[in-house]
Structures are given as C-alpha cells and as structure tokens.
Amino acid sequence: MSEYIKSLMAEVKAKNPSEPEFHQAVEEVADSLDLVLERHPEYRSARMLERMIEPERVLMFRVPWMDDQGKIQVNRGFRIEMNSAIGPYKGGLRFHPSVNLGILKFLAFEQVFKNSLTTLPMGGGKGGSDFDPKGKSDNEVMRFCQSFMTELQRHIGPETDVPAGDIGVGGREIGFLFGQYKRLRNEFTGVLTGKGLNWGGSLIRPEATGYGAVYFAAEMLATRNETLDGRICLVSGSGNVAQYTVEKINALGGKAVTLSDSGGYIYDQAGITDEKLAFVMELKNLRRGRIKEYADKFPNVVYTATDASAGFNPLWNHKAECAFPSATQNEINAKDAQNLLENGVYVVSEGANMPTVLDGVKHFLDAGILYGPAKAANAGGVAVSGLEMTQNSMRLPWTREEVDNRLKQIMHDIHETCMTMAERFETPGNYVNGANIGGFLKVADAMMDQGLV
Numbered sequence: 001m002s003e004y005i006k007s008l009m010a011e012v013k014a015k016n017p018s019e020p021e022f023h024q025a026v027e028e029v030a031d032s033l034d035l036v037l038e039r040h041p042e043y044r045s046a047r048m049l050e051r052m053i054e055p056e057r058v059l060m061f062r063v064p065w066m067d068d069q070g071k072i073q074v075n076r077g078f079r080i081e082m083n084s085a086i087g088p089y090k091g092g093l094r095f096h097p098s099v100n101l102g103i104l105k106f107l108a109f110e111q112v113f114k115n116s117l118t119t120l121p122m123g124g125g126k127g128g129s130d131f132d133p134k135g136k137s138d139n140e141v142m143r144f145c146q147s148f149m150t151e152l153q154r155h156i157g158p159e160t161d162v163p164a165g166d167i168g169v170g171g172r173e174i175g176f177l178f179g180q181y182k183r184l185r186n187e188f189t190g191v192l193t194g195k196g197l198n199w200g201g202s203l204i205r206p207e208a209t210g211y212g213a214v215y216f217a218a219e220m221l222a223t224r225n226e227t228l229d230g231r232i233c234l235v236s237g238s239g240n241v242a243q244y245t246v247e248k249i250n251a252l253g254g255k256a257v258t259l260s261d262s263g264g265y266i267y268d269q270a271g272i273t274d275e276k277l278a279f280v281m282e283l284k285n286l287r288r289g290r291i292k293e294y295a296d297k298f299p300n301v302v303y304t305a306t307d308a309s310a311g312f313n314p315l316w317n318h319k320a321e322c323a324f325p326s327a328t329q330n331e332i333n334a335k336d337a338q339n340l341l342e343n344g345v346y347v348v349s350e351g352a353n354m355p356t357v358l359d360g361v362k363h364f365l366d367a368g369i370l371y372g373p374a375k376a377a378n379a380g381g382v383a384v385s386g387l388e389m390t391q392n393s394m395r396l397p398w399t400r401e402e403v404d405n406r407l408k409q410i411m412h413d414i415h416e417t418c419m420t421m422a423e424r425f426e427t428p429g430n431y432v433n434g435a436n437i438g439g440f441l442k443v444a445d446a447m448m449d450q451g452l453v
Helices: 003-015 020-039 041-045 046-054 103-119 137-154 171-185 208-222 242-249 274-288 292-297 336-340 358-367 381-393 399-426 431-450
Strands: 059-066 073-085 089-095 123-129 161-165 233-234 259-260 266-267 301-303 323-326 347-349 371-372
Touching: 003 020, 020 041, 020 103, 020 358, 020 431, 041 046, 041 381, 041 431, 046 431, 059 103, 073 089, 073 103, 073 137, 073 161, 089 103, 089 171, 089 381, 103 123, 103 381, 103 399, 103 431, 123 137, 123 161, 123 336, 137 171, 137 266, 137 301, 161 171, 161 381, 208 242, 208 323, 208 347, 208 371, 208 381, 208 399, 233 242, 242 259, 242 323, 266 292, 266 323, 274 292, 292 301, 347 399, 358 371, 371 431, 381 399, 399 431
Parallel strands: 089 123, 089 161, 233 259, 233 323, 323 347, 347 371
Antiparallel strands: 059 073, 073 123, 259 266, 266 301
C-alpha cells in the first residue's frame, strides 16, 4: 500500500469513525486503485477517489408507525445517494436490526462500482431501516412501509433515484412501498424495481442475483476449460439469493449441499434437489420458518446450530469445489477461508455483499483460486433491476428467455471486463483488481467530463 493510500485511509477513518464496514470497503478498492493512480496521475490530481468516497447526499429520517397492539414504534430510515455520474442512483433498501449509517455507506460505495460494471447507466445508492420485518404481521409491515415511503418519496423518482429490495425487503415490502409512493405522488412510474409482474415488474428479477453468481462462476471455470457439472457446492443463506443460486447450480449439473439462516445450517450430502428446494422456498417465502425444519423433513440431513463463540463457521468446513456465500457481509473470516481452501474449494463466487473479510480475500488471492468478488459476481441482481427500468420506460415487458439471455450476456461482459483490466494492470487472474479498476474507470471518466461537481 502506497503512502498516498495509507494517508487516504487514515483520513477516511478519522472522518467516518465507528464505520468499520465502510472502512473495509474503501480499503479493498483503494488497494486495487494504487495501480491506476500511479499510471494515471490525473485522477489523483482531480482527487477522484476522495470524491467517490464522499456521498453526494445522505438522508436520515424518523419513521414512526403503530403496531397491532396500538403502540407507537419509532425506527430510523436512511438513503445514501452515493454517486450519480453515470445515471440515477440505484441500489436496494435493507430492513434489518443491524442497519446503520456505516453499513449502508459501505453498500452504497460498493454499488457504485457494481453498477458501473453492468454496462447499464446506473449510479450507486443504498438505503433502509433498522426495522425488523421478522415476526411482524402483514399489517404492521404495511404501516411501517407506508410511513417510510411518506418521507422517502420526497427524494426519489425514476430519473433521480430508483431503490430496489435487499435483505428484509421482498415482493411484499416493495408492493407496500410502491402503493404509498403512487398514492402520494399520483403517478404510476418505475420508481422501484422488484415489482410484481402484474404492475411493472420484470421476469427473472427474483432469480437474478443467484443466477448471476452462478453464471459468473461458470465464466471463471471456463477459463480453465471446466464446467459446474458434477461440482459439490457450499451455499450459505436461505433467502432469495441462496434459493436461486441452488436452482441454477442444479440446472448446470452441480450439487449444492448446504443452506443456512441465523439459527444454524443444514448439510445434505445427497444434495438439495429441485424438490427439496421447493420445500425451502415454501418454508422461507411463505411460512417464514427456520431452516432447521429442512432437517426434520428430509432423512440423513445434519443440522448444526449457530455457535457465535466458535470463531469460525462449520458450514465452510466441508469437502467441496465451489462456494457461494449468499447470506450477509463478513460471513467468511480468515479461518473460514483457510478451511475452504483446505477442503478443496477453488471457486468462490460471492452472492452476498462483501461476505469475505480482507484477510480472507488475501488467502484466496494468494492461493490463486477463482475468486469472484461481490461487486462482479452478484451484479446480476442490479443488472436485471436496470432491465426492469428499461422495460418500464418502454412500457413493454420482455419474455423470460429474453431477460435471462441479457443477464447471461451481462455477466459474461462483467467477467471480460475483470479479466481485461486485471491483465492491463499486470495482475492477470486477479478478479478483485479487475472489478475495482473496471468499475472505477468508467465512473471517474464520467466525473472528469462533468467538471467539479
């Protein structure tokens, strides 16, 4: 790390105290961009990285709502409008108790580079609330979403900022949010993505992040003349991303053997077939149950409860070739990364946002495995969000096959960008450098063209 980057990181930490996830995201990008700034001092003179690190706008607001017992509850809402150099702000809304300013800034910062890589005209943003939809009734979720959107609607729009879903924000929440926006603004417009198919949504949108992560893994394997056929795959999480990761792994001939939630994980050596996956989807999407029920339902399945004191996650300690972390940030620590490598994993494609700590990333890079960082590997979700925006603008829906083909092509193009940029800056095969540099250059050049704004 150069003296310039060390100084930059010291400034970031001083200006943004108590935001470790944001520091981590910035450091990972800045480390890659050392290569670019040395070769292109004009970006450094324009303080381009400093400008990208600072959000264009940070919104924080009160969200009061009434629960089913008639008691008033108060949550905090956020929207980080990070960068709009190449298009309207675009990024999900997360409803989870862990949500705070630092986490959303890290997600928004990552989103800028991810959206740039998709080749679509989208800037980066992120938002959400510390509201927890788990255990809430539909009416409570509706009242919260209506209160949240009553404030947020002042700041978003189809040409300004187009939020989507994320953890805790699925089709139900998007529907309530959209209904309130339409009611307040008296307009039916593509202001949110992840909408229902009957009112402006896109086919393949729920599947897109999981499908995209698997497509990216397939692209990486193709560089070694290999495929996913017959590969044992470890998948974490059991929500939207994990479900469709498993579905696409099955379609390409692989075998997923794990899924998890906050309570623990299941290991199914026989493989999570499409029939078993249908049970998981009903369990998680409709009944909102716990993954432990999978072990109760099917024979020869081992369930392991979460042990926060263990220092590592045993899910990543099984024999396999591929890993798809699809739960949440920093779920793979340095010990987990070592366990993956020792158990034969040589393909990691990140479905979650920044699921691997910096030391874990270093283990993967030093080992020379096929490691697809989140901003490249999980860009399929926002890519299809962008395609949903296009369909909304045209007032025309595309077929399932057309959207899926476009998604596959976008993931191919992202892979090509990563490979090309890594080679151009003399780190061939380093997808981390390739993704960071490829995402940065497009945004930086746009900002240079637009002047000091």
